[in-house]
Amino acid sequence: MNDRIKIGITCYPTLGGSGVVATELGKILAERGHEVHFITHSMPFRLGRFDRNIFYHEVEVSDYYVFRYPPYDLSLASKLAQVAQMQKLDLLHVHYAIPHAVCALLAKQMVGEQLKVVTTLHGTDITVLGQDASISDLIRYAINNSDAVTAVSQDLIRETVESLDIVRPIDLAYNFVDKRVYYPRDVGELRLDYARPDEKLLIHISNFRPVKRVTDVVDVFEKVQREVPAKLLFVGEGPDLPKVMARVRELDLTEKVIFAGKQDDVAQIISLADLMVLPSEKESFGLVALEAMACGVPTVGSNAGGIPELVTHGEAGFLAAIGDTESMAAYAVKLLQDEALYARVREACLHRARYTFCNDRITRQYEEIYYRVLGRE
Ligand code: GMT
Numbered sequence: 001m002n003d004r005i006k007i008g009i010t011c012y013p014t015l016g017g018s019g020v021v022a023t024e025l026g027k028i029l030a031e032r033g034h035e036v037h038f039i040t041h042s043m044p045f046r047l048g049r050f051d052r053n054i055f056y057h058e059v060e061v062s063d064y065y066v067f068r069y070p071p072y073d074l075s076l077a078s079k080l081a082q083v084a085q086m087q088k089l090d091l092l093h094v095h096y097a098i099p100h101a102v103c104a105l106l107a108k109q110m111v112g113e114q115l116k117v118v119t120t121l122h123g124t125d126i127t128v129l130g131q132d133a134s135i136s137d138l139i140r141y142a143i144n145n146s147d148a149v150t151a152v153s154q155d156l157i158r159e160t161v162e163s164l165d166i167v168r169p170i171d172l173a174y175n176f177v178d179k180r181v182y183y184p185r186d187v188g189e190l191r192l193d194y195a196r197p198d199e200k201l202l203i204h205i206s207n208f209r210p211v212k213r214v215t216d217v218v219d220v221f222e223k224v225q226r227e228v229p230a231k232l233l234f235v236g237e238g239p240d241l242p243k244v245m246a247r248v249r250e251l252d253l254t255e256k257v258i259f260a261g262k263q264d265d266v267a268q269i270i271s272l273a274d275l276m277v278l279p280s281e282k283e284s285f286g287l288v289a290l291e292a293m294a295c296g297v298p299t300v301g302s303n304a305g306g307i308p309e310l311v312t313h314g315e316a317g318f319l320a321a322i323g324d325t326e327s328m329a330a331y332a333v334k335l336l337q338d339e340a341l342y343a344r345v346r347e348a349c350l351h352r353a354r355y356t357f358c359n360d361r362i363t364r365q366y367e368e369i370y371y372r373v374l375g376r377e
Contacts, residue, residue, distance in 0.1 A: 005370050006035045008083055010076065010104065011095040013044040016207055017287035018122040021152075021175050022095045023047055028178070028363045030054045039083050039092075041072065045264075057083050073099040080107035084115050090374055091116040091147075093366075097125045098135065101142035116373040118366075119146040120173070123284025123305070126160045140164050147373040150366075153306025156284040171369055174309075175285050176362035179354055182294035185271035194258060194272055195231040200336050202230055203273035203297070205266065205288045206280075208238025213302070215240070216279035216325050218247040218257070220300070223329030225256060228336050232257045235269060270295045274342075275332055280304050281322050289317070294353035298345045300332045310357070316348040 007029060011022030023044040026036040030053035037055045038044055047056065059079045061070045080092060080103060092107065092115065094100035101119040108115045125139060143149050143166055150173040151157045157170045195201040202221055206212040214234075221232040234244070234257065241259075248257045263269050266288075270276070276292035278301035285306045289299040293310070299317040301307060302324075311317035318331035335342055355361075371377050 003371070003376060004033055004035060005029075005091065005367075005374070006037070006087060006089045007370070008037045008039050008080060008087075008089045008092040009095075010039050010080065010092065010100045011044065013038075013040040013042050013047075017175065017285065018095050018120075019044055020287065021122075022093075022120075024176070024178055024359070025093075025363060025366060026054065027051065028359055029367070032363065032367070035087075037083055037087055037089065039076070039080055041076075055087070073103050076100070077103040077106040077110075080104055081110040084111045089115060091118055091370060093118045093120070093370075095120045096122060097139045097142040101146055102138060105142065105145050116147040116370075117145075118148045118150065118369060118373060119143065121149065121151040121156055121160060121170075121284075123152065123156055123282070126156060126163065126284075131163070136164060140166065143170075144168055148369050150369065152285040153309050155306040155309065159284075159305075171365075173365050173369070174357055174362060175287050175290060176357050176359045177287075177290050177294045177353060178359045179294060182267045182270075182291055182353070184296040184350075185268050187268070187271050191272050194233055196229070198229055200224075200228055200230040200274045201233060201272055202275045202277055202332070203233045203235065203270060203292075204277045205235040205270070206238070206278075207236055208240045208244065210240055211280055211282045212238075212240070213279045213281050213323070214244045215247045216323065216328075217277045218244060218251060218253065219325040220277055220279065220328045220332060221257070222251045222253060223325065224332045224336070225253075227333045230256070230336075233260060233269075233273065234258065235260045235263050235266070237262055266291055267295055270297055273297050274336060275300060277301060277328070277332070278307065279322070279325065279328060280307070283307050286310060290353060290357055293317075293349035293357075296346045296350050298335060298342070298349050300328050300335065302328075310352075312348075312352070316345060316352050 030036045092104040104117045150171045204217040276299040283305045302322045303319040320327035
């Protein structure tokens with residue numbers, strides 16, 4: 001590598017897909033010879049071991065008693081400036097406009113124009129926060145003043161432009177999976193802990209927020225198991241978990257539904273399953289569907305947001321309108337009963353995950369964006 005970049009990365013280290021993508025991106029950039037500094041409030045959960053070219057700087061929030069609310073954003077901005085100066089960073093790549101891009105722009109003002117800011121939009125900042133008039137001006141400011149802005153789907157670009165009146169260009173950089181980690185794993189006897197050999201295993205993984213419509217997963221499963229012997233495996237926890245458990249009881253499915261709680265080795269657990277169910281109301285991308293595709297597990301779900309860009313309907317899975325659990329269940333039954341169709345869809349999933357959404361390709365795209373903002377094209 002003859003043109004090494006020194007990059008600071010800020011993300012929500014413990015939150016879902018955006019934290020995973022930011023961490024995996026940093027790890028791969030480090031492997032490619034760049035110097036990567038994670039600047040976050042706690043160690044990103046996929047970072048773990050010591051790696052060459054990777055550094056971690058913890059943001060400590062002052063809880064001095066005069067502050068009614070601990071000022072995380074200001075602590076982050078000042079840490080970003082401090083690390084940028086001390087390590088002579090070329091750029092900050094921040095995930096989420098609010099608060100991370102705003103903090104990075106403040107750090108840039110402190111350090112100087114030579115420090116570039118690349119902002120990646122992941123969805124929630126636009127689709128949820130962007131609707132709040134009191135904060136949308138700040139999001140617009142963060143987007144308009146970043147040196148480059150990327151979004152994880154075409155749909156998110158469209159929504160950002162429309163809802164916030166953005167005129168500057170936004171680069172499309174899809175999320176990716178590391179094909180060395182996500183591939184169909186040999187699960188051997190382990191599957192028997194979850195389903196009998198004659199049963200299909202459906203899986204749903206999320207943070208159980210209302211936008212995930214997790215009770216729809218139960219409704220889809222209820223219809224599927226009437227036609228095909230099956231079990232349902234839930235991975236993750238969150239605010240709607242009690243509602244989901246109640247729905248399972250109401251539909252008398254307790255014996256057929258397993259709650260596995262939070263799990264780290266997602267590739268291993270997905271490989272146990274035959275089908276991913278993702279009926280979300282909002283989903284700028286749907287990283288979990290890509291993780292499933294890479295493990296050879298097709299998705300049936302909703303056509304919300306960026307999901308159709310990933311799960312091409314009829315080719316790499318099946319999609320229906322948000323809330324249409326009837327159609328989702330019918331697609332699931334068709335896929336699970338037709339072996340030839342299942343094999344074709346599985347092959348398409350593997351191909352798309354390996355070639356369209358693979359780590360090498362997307363990482364190179366980010367590198368090109370970095371070189372462009374640094375004027376090193
Ligand atoms: O969806 C969430 O609850 C978490 C959130 C996150 O920060 O990880 O997910 C957003 O970013 C992911 C990574 O880019 C996308 O795969 C998710 O679709 C997106 N969530 C929404 O748009 C609701």
